[in-house]
Amino acid sequence: MRWSRFATAAVPLFTAVSSACHDRPPPDEAPPALAAATSSAELFSLGVLPRFDLYLDEAAIAALHTEDESILKTWRPGTFRYQDLVWENVGVRLKGNLTLTTLADKPSFKIKFNRYVKGRRFLGLEGLTLNNMYSDPSMLREHLSYKVFRDLGLPASRTGFAELYVNDEPYGLYLNLETLDDEFLTFHFDDPTGNLYEGEHGDDLDGDIWSYEHDEGDDTSRDDLAALHELATDESFDLLYDPVTPLDTPRALDFVLAESFVGQFDGYSAAHNYFLYHEPARDKWTLLPWSLDQTLIRDTDPFGHDSYIGRTCRRRTDCLVDYVQRGLIASDLIAEMRLEDEIDRVLNLIEYAARHDPRKRHSNDAMASAQIKTVSWVAERPERFSGAIDCIVNGTEPDLDGDGFGSCFADCDDHNANIHPQAEEVCDGLDNDCSGFADDTPECPCPxxxxxxxxxxxxxxxxxxxxxxxxxxxxxxxxxxxxxxxxxxxxxxxxxxxxxxxxxxxxxxxxxxxxxxxxxxxxxxxxxxxxxxxxxxxxxxxxxxxxxxxxxxxxxxxxxxxxxxxxxxxx
Incomplete structure (x- = not known):
């Protein structure tokens, strides 16, 4: 059993959450002050818990108390302070979709240092994204999930934590999430001059290119996205494995695996909440994760990723074998990450601030319960995931009934040659075409x-x-x-x-x-x-x-x- 330290009942799990780090102070005892961050690397680490101060004028305060989404997301000037350093005239706006809330609550913020003063940076960063962890009562999941992506070698935002004050009023603990912007691209890619698109409204490679939001890059023609779309919808072109494909397929498959492992149901798997970057020098497209705050809860099927890449791969044995082999490697890498140790480090940093957050959505009891569940999930998921994905025998997929489909990925009954993905539904109460549902065609009426x-x-x-x-x-x-x-x-x-x-x-x-x-x-x-x-x-x-x-x-x-x-x- 992997990670046997956490393979215990609820009470020992609570002990692991609340006191595994014996040198962590009790929750009601404030930890000693930490040194100030002097670089973005230190800021996105567990070595600092910075206090950020925002100062907004009366007009901005009034606007950010309205219920109008367009007003809440409008950039406004403000003043930002960290330690003894002050940045005047920075851009400030609220962020979120389902989690969008007003200043009367605990909203998420975007801060942009070069919004009104060109070229200005904070520790080398154009901006800050401060997430309120509205959907993450554990205050752990989003940080851990981004770590999974990064440690699998995928470009993904760095994360840390911060306490925020607005006009000297405490707003509590926030996840400090690296913003996907020019500086992110410079940090993660050899060529940062390409176009960055946000998939927000049901966008996928074979869908409407105009539904993507263009976030970075000087070329606003979308010609690069149109070319990718044309190849994705050209049945004569192999977007996954053609020698001249513009898709970074190894990264794409690892991205699908990472989303599947952490249980991301609201990202690329749902054509929502992800980014797509075109690196011109390599002419390669890379997927980037976003909005990982509802992860580490559910066990998603590694073969159920409902995206263009996931669906295309499932229809091909060569891709499925590649996917399984990469999935087994990913499972081992994730086990080696020892996420339970990362949980200890996070709690050692944030526990006092989290418990004393005056505006958090969830109670301390709910937070502790969510942390226990997260520890348990993290302990058990690698073994469940590798077991679900390890179904290749001697490099091939078994096909027991000889219908051309194996049970690993497609054949829902490998003992009946009349049941497989290309069979027709015959309204017999069976799932003939392995869609997951019986009689799901217009010819078969519902009860x-x-x-x-x-x-x-x-x-x-x-x-x-x-x-x-x-x-x-x-x-x-x-x-x-x-x-x-x-x-x-x-x-x-x-x-x-x-x-x-x-x-x-x-x-x-x-x-x-x-x-x-x-x-x-x-x-x-x-x-x-x-x-x-x-x-x-x-x-x-x-x-x-x-x-x-x-x-x-x-x-x-x-x-x-x-x-x-x-x-x-x-x-």
């Missing part, structure tokens, strides 16, 4: 239940909201319309018994933000929003799903999110 005067069809196929809408229409139905709260409660009770997860329904505000309509454009007679919903700050979260909890509440999600769904009769 129907009559609920308070309307027929509802419960489809277990995990489709995007838009694909689910089309599926229902092909069946002569519509993505579910609910006429009353009682009907919604009853429909959810049936869906929940079939699968406890989010389920798509027909409500959306795609045509006009905050104007929710059913598929037939009728206005709902009631709403059943979960707490904090609908997420109006995300104007690209336009489609409504059952939340997936014990109650029949609704939440907004990206229309590209996949889930089972409910169709309804059109009457």
């Amino acid at each position: 129907r239940e009559e609920v308070l005067g309307r027929g509802f069809h419960f489809c277990l196929h995990e489709f995007t909201w838009t694909k689910a809408r089309a599926f229902c229409q092909q069946q002569g139905l519509e993505l579910a319309r609910l006429d009353s709260r009682a009907q919604s409660d009853a429909v959810w009770a049936i869906a929940r018994d079939l699968r406890t997860s989010s389920w798509a329904i027909g409500l959306n505000d795609r045509l006009q933000e905050n104007d929710y309509r059913w598929i037939d454009q009728s206005v709902p007679s009631f709403f059943a929003w979960a707490d904090g919903e609908p997420a109006h700050l995300l104007d690209w979260f336009d489609c409504v799903f059952y939340s997936g909890g014990s109650h029949a509440t609704w939440r907004e999600r990206n229309c590209g999110a996949s889930a089972p769904f409910v169709c309804s009769d059109t009457r």
Whole structure:
């Protein structure tokens, strides 16, 4: 068993979290002051816990208390102080999508030293990204996940921690995350003059190039991105292994492995929250991670990465063998990282500041519980991951039923030659095509239940909201319309018994933000929003799903999110 130190029950795990470093002071005893950072390398280390001070005028303070996303994300001048050094007229704005909040709470910040004074730097950095760790009650996960990417040899942001004060008011502990900008590119690439794109709204190599955000680089034509897209969609070109491919395939496969290992479900695997850099001197494209704050929670399938690269690789035996071999190497490297020791070092630095953070979202008990879970997950994940990925025998994939597909990656029943990824669904209650769901084609109707005067069809196929809408229409139905709260409660009770997860329904505000309509454009007679919903700050979260909890509440999600769904009769 790898990392046996943590292969223990909850009480010893708590001991490991709270007192594994015997020289760490008790939580209620402030640690001794640390020396000031004199370089970015020291700033992004566990050797310092800097105090940053921001000073904003009354107009900026008022603006940052509004609920308008565009105002919150507008650059404003401020003053930054670290130790005895002061930078006046720096750019300050808030950041985040789902985690965006106002100055009345604990927002994340972006600080740009050269926003108003060209060429100015702080310890060699153009800017700072201070994350509020809103979605990470452990205050460990994001730091650890970036370390996994870096230690696998992938370019990824360096991380540290900092305490922030705004107009002398304490805002608590933040993750100090290296910003992806010119200085990052200079630090990580031999040629930093290329274009850096952000994948934010369902963007992938074979998708719409104009949905990418252009963040760095002088060439704004997107000609390089268009050329990559053309190759990705050209069936005659091998983007993965052609000798002249512009894709850095070894890095791309390692990136997919790293996302899979840490359980990143909101990054490139979801065509969201990642960056793409084109290095001109090598004419190579590299993926860069972002938004790793909800990692180290779930065990994602190393063969389930739902991206262009993941899907393309799964269809090819040569790539799958390459992927498995790289995955086994990555598993060994991650075990050698000894992430449990990194947890000790992090807690030794931040524990007092974390416990006394006056604005953190989670209680100290919730933080301690999340830390225990993180320690346990980190201890067990490498063995589970290597076990899931190690399915090559003597360099080849076994094919027991001789249908041309092996059970490692594609064949969900290697003892039945009629079941494989290229088989057709025949509506027999079996998953003939190994999609993960039985009878998931328009030719196979979903089970129907009559609920308070309307027929509802419960489809277990995990489709995007838009694909689910089309599926229902092909069946002569519509993505579910609910006429009353009682009907919604009853429909959810049936869906929940079939699968406890989010389920798509027909409500959306795609045509006009905050104007929710059913598929037939009728206005709902009631709403059943979960707490904090609908997420109006995300104007690209336009489609409504059952939340997936014990109650029949609704939440907004990206229309590209996949889930089972409910169709309804059109009457």
